[in-house]
Amino acid sequence: MKRWAICIAAICAAMSAAGQAQPLALSAADYARAERVLDYNLKGRIKNATDAPQWLADGRFWYRRDGERGAEYVLIDPARAERRPLFDSARLSQAMRAALPQATAAPELLALQVDGEALRARLRGAGARELDCDLQTYRCQAVTATAAxxxxxxxxxxxxxxxxxxxxxxxxxxxxxxxxxxxxxxxxxxxxxxxxxxxxxxxxxxxxxxxxxxxxxxxxxxxxxxxxxxxxxERKVLPYPFVALAPQHGFRPVAYELRLTLPGDREPARDxxxxxxxEAGGARRIAISDGWNAMREAGVLGWSRDNGRVYAAIANDGRPTRARMIEIGLRDGAVREVFEEQSDTRVQVNDFLTRPAAVRVLAASDEAVWYSERDGWGHLYLYDLRDGRLIRRLTGGEWAVREIIGVDEPRRRVYFTAGGREPGDPYQRRLYRVSLDGGDPVLLTSEQADHDINDAGGGFARSGAADPLSPSRDYVVDSYSTLDQPPRSVLRSTQDGAVIAELERADVSAVTAAGWLPPQRLKFTGADGRTEVFATVYFPPDYAPERAKPGQYPIIDAIYGGPQVTNAPVAYVEATAAINPISRSSLARLGFVVITIDARGTPGRSRAFHDVSYGLNHDTQIDDHVAAIEQLAARYPGLDLQRVGIYGHSFGGYSSTRAILRRPEFYKVAVSSAGNQNFQGMYSGGVLGLDRLLTGPLDYGNGERLRPAPDAVPAVYRAFDNASLADRLQGKLLLVYGDLDENAYPAVTVQLTSALIRANKDFDLLYLPNQDHELFRNDPYYTRRMWDYFVEHLMGARPPANYRLQPPKQLSTSGF
Incomplete structure (x- = not known):
């Protein structure tokens, strides 16, 4: 029996080696093709992917579109279902030059307003002059420019x-x-x-x-x-140094001392x-109850009718976790609890931390729409603001509300997006409306696609977005797409979802000309043998199941894995140019099969699905990834399970390191950048709110929440410190960090290297001077080194020597 097993293993290894048809060396031309589809090179290359409606007082709206020769402007009359150019560009240019000869550029619209039967446009002129133009008579006059x-x-x-x-x-x-x-x-x-x-x-x-x-x-x-x-x-918070060892000006290292709270600190930041x-000036201090902190992700939830009271949310990360809606009097500083929400795990105002709160204050009726996962799914509830009484549940079922798009208070309707209510991919968003007075939600978008209809209220991700709903709430602008169907923008009726007018079909010719190919959306079963997990897979351009040889294609797991976002794209634009992970299309161009999986522990599904990650249980998610990749290889010929790599940034840097340490028999190569490799050395405290998201209250023993000794570690952190697995490293590991990274402190990566050295393990380390957390998106040297690492150690090929990637034209400044 043993002899047969050895023979079979030898045959499989030989087949794998024979099937590795990649060249022994990749050329500069191969890297150039991969560079053309790198995320930052495709960002903004899709024309007319979305429309930002600018609503006028008479119910019409205009928007800017990408034309063949530059910006064009379109006017939409929803009542007449009419779409037409806002103005005749040639005629308007002539009128502009007549009023201001120096105005030689094409019309650039700054503002538009209704003036009786006409429309008046404010246009960019020249120098300190702008142009005020009547779009009916095409007469312009030069005016003093509005100060920027x-x-x-x-x-x-x-x-x-x-x-x-x-x-x-x-x-x-x-x-x-x-x-x-x-x-x-x-x-x-x-x-x-x-x-x-x-x-x-x-x-x-x-x-x-x-x-x-x-x-x-x-x-x-x-x-x-x-x-x-x-x-x-932050006056009493201990200083935390960041040191630029190779400062851009001079030779003496520069230390920046920040005030940052670590877990267990006796003097955390307070709010x-x-x-x-x-008019009167002077500030009134309004205290937050001891043990409570403002939910910064909630922001201001709304205002009273007389604007004298404001509504906010506060949280307490004890057991149970609690959140309260609070009413605050601006004139007298009085604070009143409206109602309280409790949970034995997380309490959130949106399942996605980076999105605006799915909460609305209805000032006219003294009511509030509140988001809760109390029944196991994210749904909406209506409360009375006067006495905190629950009036009714607005939505329910085994599906998840994603965002509130707006409220029609006169008609008592809430418009929201949700996933999982309709058959198909539960991560695709659809638009619904529901009555505040009860009844079932009404589906307004029948197309099986992701409907990108964003709340105009702001939030971390899309602050200041244009309102997709008309002021009358009769119409909504909807842009929808799939991985292989480019965005289509339409104007819909909010009564039945009927399309009033098509606005745009996105022009994706630039990204397809660059060589970008759509990934595939796939479904697998998690490691528990029951739970559905979804993934997005980027295949090499030459991949064909009928021609693939055994073991021809190495596999790369592009992971993030944090509990606040999903990362496997479901829509076209996100699939071309993502925030995190990046390089998926580029690595596929180089000959890898690249997969991103939204496994258990990530948001967007049920509370039970999400809560797997509460208490820092990241190992279940890694097991789901392994299970999905094994099923992928069984489903698609030519994939090599003996050559599986993984990479990630930020929380993905933690995830990728943990994967190669915990499952060394599966993952052979990892590139981990800016990882929070332990949690005892990261930011903490109720003001920041991450304890509430990740673990709940820390316990150093006997319920003690303060660190009793400098090296004390709470039990919940000890088990998930990657240093505890340092002795398990078998494969190739590249750790990367920037010395000015405030999102994932450089110290925690160095602390992991100390453990690896003590364990006598070989690893690689890339230190990037003067780099912050955006190195993953901005630093071409890092990107090239990451590609090289997989080409050399996973593919078994030689990368082109010293290939120089071009930097992005516009640097990323905010991401995860």
Missing amino acids: ADPGWLLSPDGSRAAFVRENNLWLRDLRSGAESALTSDGEDHYGYGVQPDFAMRGVPRRQGRGQTRPYAVSWSPDGRHLFGLRFD EWFAVDV
């Missing part, structure tokens, strides 16, 4: 004033007169008003004098009479609210 808004200004609702930060205090500028006045006076270092705190991960750029931002976590009341915000106290009466 300073990026550090927070404009009032009517646009006449701006709040800004100066020396840790809030100031007010009258934009008509230029007069400035101080609104607060007691701000200080590490305890300012509107000052971005160090835990916001931009502390180093701020100390370098870069990255000026608008007042942080500050909002105007709708009537412009008050400013409301969060103030963060409180404040309110400013803009």
